[in-house]
Amino acid sequence: MTTFWQGKHVLITGAGGFIASHLVEALVSEGARVRAFVRYNSRGDPGLLALLPADTLEKVETIAGDLRDLPAVREAVRGVSHVFHLGALIAIPYSYLHPAEVVETNVIGTLNVLLAAREGGVERMIHTSTSEVYGTARQTPIAESHPLQGQSPYSASKIGADKLAESFYCAYNLPVVTIRPFNTFGPRQSARAVIPTIITQALTRDQVILGNLKPRRDLTYVSDTVAGFLCAGRAEGVIGETINLGANGEVSVGDLAKLIIRLVGRPVEIVIDEARFRPEKSEVMRLWSDNRKAKQIMGWEPQVPLEEGLHRTIE
Numbered sequence: 001m002t003t004f005w006q007g008k009h010v011l012i013t014g015a016g017g018f019i020a021s022h023l024v025e026a027l028v029s030e031g032a033r034v035r036a037f038v039r040y041n042s043r044g045d046p047g048l049l050a051l052l053p054a055d056t057l058e059k060v061e062t063i064a065g066d067l068r069d070l071p072a073v074r075e076a077v078r079g080v081s082h083v084f085h086l087g088a089l090i091a092i093p094y095s096y097l098h099p100a101e102v103v104e105t106n107v108i109g110t111l112n113v114l115l116a117a118r119e120g121g122v123e124r125m126i127h128t129s130t131s132e133v134y135g136t137a138r139q140t141p142i143a144e145s146h147p148l149q150g151q152s153p154y155s156a157s158k159i160g161a162d163k164l165a166e167s168f169y170c171a172y173n174l175p176v177v178t179i180r181p182f183n184t185f186g187p188r189q190s191a192r193a194v195i196p197t198i199i200t201q202a203l204t205r206d207q208v209i210l211g212n213l214k215p216r217r218d219l220t221y222v223s224d225t226v227a228g229f230l231c232a233g234r235a236e237g238v239i240g241e242t243i244n245l246g247a248n249g250e251v252s253v254g255d256l257a258k259l260i261i262r263l264v265g266r267p268v269e270i271v272i273d274e275a276r277f278r279p280e281k282s283e284v285m286r287l288w289s290d291n292r293k294a295k296q297i298m299g300w301e302p303q304v305p306l307e308e309g310l311h312r313t314i315e
Contacts, residue, residue, distance in 0.1 A: 004234045006031035011080040013037045013067065013113060014087030016047020018189045019128075019181070022226050023084060024049065028056050030230075037076045037087065040064035048188050067109025070116070077116035082233055083125040085113045088158070091192055092132070092278070095154035106157035107164065114168045114176070122175070126232045127165040129180040129242065130158050131218070131287045140250075141290035144180070144242050151282050162242070169240045177232045177239060182246035182289045186222030186313050195219070198257050199314055202264040211276025213254030218246040218289045221309030224302040231298040238297055246289020247302045263310055 005027055012027070014020045015036030027034050038046050046062055065072030067087050077083060088106045089095070095102040110127070117125045134142050135149025150156030168174040185195040194210075194217075201208040228245040232238060251259075254270070261268045277283070294300040304312075 003030040005230070007033065008082060009033045009035070009080045010082040010084065011035045011037060011076055012084045012086060013076070014085075015062070016049050017086060017090075018048060019184055019222060019225055020084070020086040021048035021052065021188060022186070022222050023086070023229055024060060025052055025056055026226050026230065028059050034059070035061045035063065035076065035080060038062060038064050039066060039087070051188055067112055068104055070112045073112040074116045074119065077113070077120045077122065080120070081123045083113065083117050083122050084229060084233070085110065085125060086128045087113075088128070088161075090154065092152045092154045095152050095157070096279075099153035102153055103157045103160070106154075107160040110161035111164055114164060114174065117176075118168060118172055118174050124233060124239070125174065125176045126229060127162070127176055127178045129162045129178050130155070131180060131182040131244075131246065131289065132284060133159045133162060133180070134287065136284050137286040137288060140286065140288040141248060142244070142288055143290040144244055144293055151284055175239045178242040179229060179232050180242060180244050181225050181228070182218040182220055182244065182287055184220050184222050184225040186309060189222075194253060195256070195260070195310070195313060198260045199264070202261050202266060202268045203314070205268070207269045207271045208257055208261065209271045209273045209276075210253060210257060211273060212278070212283060213257070213270070213272065214252060214285065215283060216250040216252045216286045216288065217256075218248070218250050218287050219306055219309070220245060220247050220302055221304035221312070224304055227303075228294060228298070228300045231300045235298045241297065243294050243298065244289045244291055245294060245300070246291050247306070248289055248291045249306075250286065250288040251306070259307070260310060260314070263307070263314055
C-alpha cells in the first residue's frame with residue numbers, strides 16, 4: 001500500500017531523542033527517506049537511534065551537528081520536502097542551572113531551522129512546542145487559546161520558539177504547523193521523566209522516591225503522539241495552526257505512582273524527597289489538554305488507553 005510518505009524526503013531534528021526516535025521509525029516504515037539530525041558528540045553517539053532495529057537504521061541518513069550552527073542546519077535542510085523540528089534541550093531542572101544554553105538551543109536553534117526551511121522552500125515544517133508553555137492551568141481543559149506562562153527558563157524558551165514559528169508564518173508565509181504535545185511516555189524514554197522514574201524504581205527497589213505528588217498531568221502514549229506528528233505533516237488546512245496533542249484527561253503523580261506499582265505487582269512504598277521539588281512558583285500544578293481541535297482539523301485522537309500504555313512501557 002502506498003502511503004502519503006512513500007518517497008518523501010524528510011528531516012527530523014533532535015532525532016536521537018525519545019519522541020523523535022519513534023518518529024524516525026514510523027516514517028521509515030511508511031517509505032519515507034529520512035535524514036536524522038543529531039547533536040554532535042565526540043563518541044559518535046546517535047542517542048536513542050542506536051536502539052532502532054538494524055534494518056531500520058540502515059535506511060536512515062544520520063548527520064551530526066548543532067542547531068545553533070546555521071550552516072550546519074542549512075546543509076541538513078537541503079533537498080528535503082518536510083522538516084520535523086523536535087530538537088531542543090528539554091529538561092526543566094537543567095534549565096534552572098543553564099538557562100543561557102537552553103535559550104540558545106531552543107530559540108536560536110529554532111530560528112536557524114526556520115531560516116533554513118524558508119530558504120530551502122520546504123513544503124511543510126512541523127514545529128514542536130510543549131504543554132509546559134501553558135504553565136499551571138487557569139482553566140481546564142486547556143485549549144490552544146490559553147495564556148502562555150513562562151514558569152521555567154525551559155518553558156520561556158519554548159514560548160519564544162513558538163512565537164518565532166508563528167512570525168515566520170505571518171511574515172514570510174512559511175508553511176509551518178506547531179504541534180503541542182502534552183506529557184508523552186513510552187519505551188525508550190529516559191528516567192529524567194516521571195513515568196520511567198517510577199517504573200524503574202518499582203521494578204528494582206522496595207521504595208519509589210519522588211518529589212511533589214500533587215501535580216496533575218495529561219499523559220499520551222508515544223505511538224499516539226507520533227501519529228499526531230504524521231497527521232500534522234499531511235493534513236489539509238493546518239498550516240499556521242497550533243494544535244494540542246493530549247488525551248483529554250489528568251492524573252496526579254501520586255495516583256500515577258500507585259497505578260504503576262499495582263501494574264508491576266510488587267509491594268513498593270512511596271517516599272517523598274523534598275529535594276526533588278521544583279521551586280514553588282515554577283511548579284506547573286495542572287495540565288489537562290483540550291484535544292478537540294486535533295480531532296476536528298486533523299482527525300487525530302489517542303488510541304492507547306493509559307493502563308495499556310503503562311503495560312507496554314513496563315514490558
